[in-house]
Amino acid sequence: MTVVNQLTMVSVVVSDMKRAKEFYAEKLGLEVATDYRQNDDNWWVTLTLPGGASITLARSSTTSNEPPKPGTLGFYLSTSDIAAAHKELNEKGVKPSEIQDNLYGPGSGVKFFQLQDPDGNQVTFAQE
CATH class of the missing domain: 3.10.180.10 (2,3-Dihydroxybiphenyl 1,2-Dioxygenase, domain 1)
Known part of the structure; x- marks a missing residue:
């Protein structure tokens, strides 16, 4: 038995949510499923792909340790x-x-x- 049967979500750290959201939704054609914004520094947008997987764009100032850097x-x-x-x-x-x-x-x-x-x-x- 395999413990994983499919990838369902990838989280992408971004530096500018408005720019990233426009790129993934308008340029790549992904559908915005959720858009949760506390403020400019804490904002998450989930976009769906055909087949059920999703990409979550993350802009957060509340991460522990060393957060992933955009572009990695x-x-x-x-x-x-x-x-x-x-x-x-x-x-x-x-x-x-x-x-x-x-x-x-x-x-x-x-x-x-x-x-x-x-x-x-x-x-x-x-x-x-």
């Missing part, structure tokens, strides 16, 4: 049409890398491109 996370999103996704993001002003076909090494056939969110977190789009 990377994650993968799948797409059924890599060329269409690349074109749409370009049209929205996002600057993705060129599409490549070797995500898992030469000959893998997995096409992908990468981009950075406003805080420098790496987002990889892949089509298997």
Whole structure:
């Protein structure tokens, strides 16, 4: 038995919530599910993806120890049409890398491109 059966949420620390929310909702097309704001320094926005997973953007001044810094996370999103996704993001002003076909090494056939969110977190789009 595996103790994990699926990833349901990724938390992304951001420096500017308004900018991050606009990027993920308007540029990437994710749906805002919750928007909880105590003040400018304590604000959480959850966005949903098809299939039930979510991304929570976090801007918080109340973390213990050393909090994660913006720009230190990377994650993968799948797409059924890599060329269409690349074109749409370009049209929205996002600057993705060129599409490549070797995500898992030469000959893998997995096409992908990468981009950075406003805080420098790496987002990889892949089509298997």
